[in-house]
Amino acid sequence: MCLVITVKCAETLPPNVEGDFLDGATLSLIPQHGHYREKRTAAFNISDIQVGGCACGLLTETASWEADTWQFKLGMLPLLEETIVRIAKHSRRGFTFEAAWHGKELPHEQRVTTKELRQIIKENRVSTTTKYRVAA
Ligand SMILES: [Zn+2]
Numbered sequence: 001m002c003l004v005i006t007v008k009c010a011e012t013l014p015p016n017v018e019g020d021f022l023d024g025a026t027l028s029l030i031p032q033h034g035h036y037r038e039k040r041t042a043a044f045n046i047s048d049i050q051v052g053g054c055a056c057g058l059l060t061e062t063a064s065w066e067a068d069t070w071q072f073k074l075g076m077l078p079l080l081e082e083t084i085v086r087i088a089k090h091s092r093r094g095f096t097f098e099a100a101w102h103g104k105e106l107p108h109e110q111r112v113t114t115k116e117l118r119q120i121i122k123e124n125r126v127s128t129t130t131k132y133r134v135a136a
Pocket of ligand 1: 002003054055056057
């Protein structure tokens with residue numbers, strides 16, 4: 001099993017946004033290619049650049065999918081928050097953010113502002129069962 005953090009934007013982002021994350025960043029944005037682009041939306045996985053693809057490297061040793069929230073390493077929280085800020089800046093039509101075990105559908109959805117999502121990340125309260133829908 002593997003933790004996957006997915007961001008789906010309601011529009012395509014400028015190519016330089018993806019490039020920004022590759023330049024010396026600790027977290028990377030990995031574009032999911034395929035039908036998203038054809039639908040003029042963009043989907044990314046937020047990943048530990050050293051691992052590539054998944055976000056397991058962001059979790060503490062004691063993190064559990066059975067807990068209510070993911071336990072991210074404290075040092076990763078500002079990076080995750082910064083990633084959200086960058087996405088929000090370029091995603092004028094809103095986006096979704098979810099952290100889920102690979103292949104698992106999250107049963108709940110919550111509407112939040114970018115500010116609220118940043119606060120959730122700051123306080124290490126990202127839900128294991130809720131997808132966040134961020135209004136533009
Ligand atoms: Zn993994």
